[in-house]
Amino acid sequence: MKKSELLNYLAAGREIEFTYKEKMYSITHIVESNVQKISFCEFYQEDETFDSVESFVESAMIGDERLADIVSLVSDIVVY
Secondary structure, eight states, rough: HHHHHHHHHHHHHHOEEEETTTEEEEEEEEEETTEEEEEEEETSSSEEEEEHHHHHHHEEEETEEHHHGHHHHHEEEEEE
């Protein structure tokens, strides 16, 4: 997946699942205290929430790697 595709999916409110280094991850949109947020986590692990697409792109991490920097390496991508 290209970074531009990720940005378009996030801006459109799409849900995304993918695999990276044999672990599955999900990006979903949630409402917390009447505010739309982005939730990101490894499957069955605690999620991290972000207030905007911009903060997600800047801060979403897998280990010590920023997701925006490795997005082209993810596989098994499913977009809802």
